[in-house]
Amino acid sequence: QSALSQPASVSGSPGQSITISCAGSRSDFGNYNLVSWYQQHPGKAPQLIIFEVTERPSGVSNRFSASKSGNTASLTISGLQAEDEADYYCCSYVHSPAYYVFGTGTKVTVL
């Protein structure tokens, strides 16, 4: 299984919205809507910000939203803030056999 494809970098000005794509094959996503997204600040562990394609864990800002269409998942950050500057990774769970494949990662820069 190869990594899911994400743009290496995305940038935006404060207040703007940006979208990060996560592309794979049909086998990467399977028939399950089990895509998650993680935010990772430098020197820190990743943090779950989206699970089951569109769901936000308690405490995660509603400025983060996500979707999936076909073999591409997307994460949108609205009202971009300086604290959003981080690396973002998508991840897909595939069943039988159980397997997790991550995206290549996207560095978000707030201009």
Next chain:
Amino acid sequence: QVQLQESGPGLVKPSETLSLTCTVSSSSVRTHYYWAWLRQSPGMGLEWIASVYRSGDTYYNPSLNSRVTISIDTSKNQFSLTMTSATAADSAMYYCARIRVTSSGYGDSFDIWGQGTKITVSS
């Protein structure tokens, strides 16, 4: 809140076996979650290594399957990873994490992470 703490040797010699332990606090490994090890090489992305359930059922990344063993010790509230025949390519930050379980019973995402332990493979 639930916390995970990795422990490991820091430095491993090439061809030796790497052993890591994750201690879970404020929760039990007997709960309805999966538990996992992941790693991240310097400047690189994330890689899932293996997962284990409270029953002892294990799941492995096929690219590492032959060298890796994950286990769970409910009496110590820990789970562990051993990786044989270490090489420089195994140098990375190793994270343990909890996997949340969906209503359908699938372990879909890593909802709690340890802070990570850095492993260097070098003579």
